[in-house]
Amino acid sequence: MMKKIYLFSDGSSLGNPGEGGYCAILRYNDTQKIVKGGWKVATNNQMELLGVIEGLKALREPCKVEVVSDSSYVVKGINEWLKNWKKKEFKKVKNPELWKEYVEVAKIHKVNATWVRGHAGHKENEICDKIAKEEAQKLK
Numbered sequence: 001m002m003k004k005i006y007l008f009s010d011g012s013s014l015g016n017p018g019e020g021g022y023c024a025i026l027r028y029n030d031t032q033k034i035v036k037g038g039w040k041v042a043t044n045n046q047m048e049l050l051g052v053i054e055g056l057k058a059l060r061e062p063c064k065v066e067v068v069s070d071s072s073y074v075v076k077g078i079n080e081w082l083k084n085w086k087k088k089e090f091k092k093v094k095n096p097e098l099w100k101e102y103v104e105v106a107k108i109h110k111v112n113a114t115w116v117r118g119h120a121g122h123k124e125n126e127i128c129d130k131i132a133k134e135e136a137q138k139l140k
Helices: 044-057 072-087 096-106 123-138
Strands: 003-014 018-028 031-042 063-069 110-115
Touching: 003 044, 003 123, 018 044, 018 123, 031 044, 031 123, 044 063, 044 072, 044 096, 044 123, 063 072, 063 123, 072 096, 072 110
Parallel strands: 003 063, 063 110
Antiparallel strands: 003 018, 018 031
């Protein structure tokens, strides 16, 4: 039986592109882990996606993962667009290296993504947003 994990994620870019930060909160039952970091130069979408990638990398076994993000780019990418992108080998897709990395780290998991409105009081989304911005600020 696979564990059900919630992966709340957000990304931030100061300047888009500019200093970027990401944060993922992994939750299993009552256990929580925060994964965070950043790049010196990044776009918002890169950080949104990197939060999910780094969150998945932190899992030690195959899991059912519910990604919760305010990025429609990430949610639609995972749920809708990825199948065709893989077929066309990521030609004319932005951030192909990150998407390929996502495919690699996601393949042992069952991943579904859910979109939440950003800055609308969703507790974990607000925490991720705050931490992602702090990570980006550190690189300034």
